[in-house]
Structures are given as C-alpha cells and as structure tokens.
Amino acid sequence: MASNKLSWHGTVIAVQPRIRLTRSFDQRYHTYLGYTLHLQGEIGDEERGFLVGISEAAQTKHQFRVGDTVSGQSAPVTNPQMDPVDYYKTNSLRLIEQAAREDKPPPWHGVPPELQVYRWHGHRRLNAQTYAAKCGGCIWGCRMAVEIIVDQWNPQQKRYRAETFCYGPKFCSLYKAGPVRKVPGRKGMVWEEEDWVDEDATAHRTMDE
Numbered sequence: 001m002a003s004n005k006l007s008w009h010g011t012v013i014a015v016q017p018r019i020r021l022t023r024s025f026d027q028r029y030h031t032y033l034g035y036t037l038h039l040q041g042e043i044g045d046e047e048r049g050f051l052v053g054i055s056e057a058a059q060t061k062h063q064f065r066v067g068d069t070v071s072g073q074s075a076p077v078t079n080p081q082m083d084p085v086d087y088y089k090t091n092s093l094r095l096i097e098q099a100a101r102e103d104k105p106p107p108w109h110g111v112p113p114e115l116q117v118y119r120w121h122g123h124r125r126l127n128a129q130t131y132a133a134k135c136g137g138c139i140w141g142c143r144m145a146v147e148i149i150v151d152q153w154n155p156q157q158k159r160y161r162a163e164t165f166c167y168g169p170k171f172c173s174l175y176k177a178g179p180v181r182k183v184p185g186r187k188g189m190v191w192e193e194e195d196w197v198d199e200d201a202t203a204h205r206t207m208d209e
C-alpha cells in the first residue's frame with residue numbers, strides 16, 4: 001500500500017505537550033500523546049503553518065526547541081477531533097539547524113521538560129486569546145483536543161472542542177484565566193469549572209514553580 005506521508009521542513013514556532021482531555025461532567029482525565037511541533041515551513045508543495053505530532057521518545061532524542069530548523073515525514077491525522085495536531089505518525093525526523101538565540105521569558109522558549117513534569121505541575125485554564133497572542137511559543141502552553149462524554153449512561157453521545165491551558169509558573173505576568181469553562185451533561189445539566197478547580201490542581205506548587 002502506498003504511504004500517505006508528506007515530507008515537510010520548517011522552523012519550530014513552539015514545542016508543547018500533545019494532550020487529549022476527556023471530560024465527563026465534573027470528571028476529567030488526560031491522555032499524553034507526546035509533543036506538538038508548531039512549524040512554519042513547507043509541507044507537500046504548500047508553504048504555511050502546520051502542527052506535527054511526535055512521540056516523547058523522539059523529543060527526548062532530538063531536544064527540539066523554538067527556532068530550530070527541522071524536517072520529517074508525517075501522515076494526516078485521521079480523527080482531528082481526538083488529536084490536537086494536523087499530522088502524526090512522524091518519521092525521518094532531522095534537526096537541520098539548531099536555534100542560537102535564548103529569549104528572556106516569559107514566554108519560555110527552551111527545550112520542554114518530560115511529560116511527567118507537566119503531569120506533576122497540573123494546569124490552570126488559559127484564555128484562548130492570550131494563548132494565541134502571547135503564549136503560542138511557550139513550553140508551558142497547551143491547546144488540548146477535548147472529548148466530552150455528555151451522558152455517562154450513553155457514552156456514544158459525545159462532543160468535541162479545543163481548550164487552552166497553562167502549566168507554567170504561577171507568577172507569569174502574561175497569564176489570564178479567561179471565562180469559566182462549561183461542560184455539558186445529561187438532561188441539559190451544565191458543570192461550571194470554577195477557579196477552585198485550578199487552585200486545587202496546582203496547590204502543591206509554590207508561586208515560582
């Protein structure tokens with residue numbers, strides 16, 4: 001069978017964790033898929049921005065960071081609602097040129113930590129506009145694919161959306177929470193995920209962590 005993979009190369013705009021968040025009313029759990037490379041460059045015969053999913057092992061090996069020039073081959077994602085990237089199943093990854101600059105944070109543009117560090121940090125909701133305007137390149141930002149099981153007694157009834165989060169230090173001056181998120185439930189019920197949820201998820205961290 002012919003491969004449907006496309007060759008690409010480009011500049012890394014961000015390296016962030018690649019996570020799917022599953023919600024069921026007030027319950028939630030995370031599936032850690034690896035990392036997302038936000039790239040600006042060429043894929044197939046098009047010049048544009050695109051998101052490539054790579055494994056944790058690949059990121060550990062290559063230590064990608066903002067400003068690197070990278071190439072590889074990836075296939076289009078078959079279910080874009082379940083994965084926050086455009087392309088995955090990446091192979092032939094190559095670091096063509098390493099970034100030279102070291103920007104002063106925030107945002108943080110270095111090599112992201114292991115996924116277990118994100119798991120330990122926990123996250124706070126992050127305003128989608130702030131993420132797009134100020135945090136896009138930050139290692140602590142994350143735009144997750146969200147799957148919502150509306151009725152746990154009828155798990156086929158699902159909805160999908162994207163949500164943005166911050167795993168970064170609590171002192172970050174760019175941080176804005178944005179509106180409280182609402183999760184639809186059975187029989188028209190709605191769960192409002194208020195500030196105490198974020199406070200609880202990050203209570204083990206000091207302001208500097």
Ligand code: SF4
Nearest residue numbers: 135138141166168172
């Ligand atoms: S708010 Fe979070 S994601 Fe945005 S720059 Fe600060 S630490 Fe990074």
